[in-house]
Amino acid sequence: MDRVNKLASQKAVVIFSKNSCCMCHTIKTLFSELGVGANIHELDEDPKGSDMEKALAKMVGRNPPVPAVFIGGNWVGPTDKIMALHLSGKLVQLLREAGAIWL
Template sequence: MERVRDLASKKAAVIFTKSSCCMCHSIKTLFYELGASPAVHELDKDPQGRDMEQALFGASGSTQAVPAVFIGGRYVGSAKDIISFHVNGSLKQMLRDSKAIWL
C-alpha cells in the first residue's frame, strides 16, 4: 500500500487501471473530458502491479480493484462512485478543490 499512497500523492488526480478494463477507459475519458490530466498507472504493465492491486482491494472493499481513483491524495472510489459524483455534480468540484482542473 505504501507504493500506492506514494503514487497517489504525486499528482492532484490519479487513476489506477488495467489496460483491458472498459470501465477504466471510461473513467479516464471522463476525466479528460472534464479537463483533468490524471496520472494513470496501469497495473497490468507495472512490475509491482499485482501487489498494488491487492492493496487496492483492501482500500476499496470492493470485488474489483480498478479503476481506483484518488483525488488530492485521497481515495475517492471506483467507477460506480466516480459516476455518482459526476451525476450529482460533486466530481468537478473535487477536481477544482484539488487543483486538477482550473475552470
C-alpha cells in the same frame, strides 16, 4: 501499500487502472474530457502491478479494485461513485478543490 499511497498522493488526480478493463477506459475518458491531466497507473503494465492490485483491494475493500480514483490524495471511489459525483455536479467541485482543473 506504501507504494500505492505514495503514488496516490503524487498528483491531484491519480487513477489505478488496467488496459483490459472497460470501466477503467470509461473513467479515463471522463477525466480526459473534463480536462484533467490524471496520473494513470496501468497495473497490467507495471512489474509490481499485481502487488499494487492486492494492496488496493485491501485498501478500498473491493476486488477487483480498479478503477480506483484518488483525488487530492484521497480515495474517492470506483466507477459508480465517480459517475454519481459527476451527474450530481460534485465531481467538478472536487477537482477544482484539488487543483486538477481551474474552470
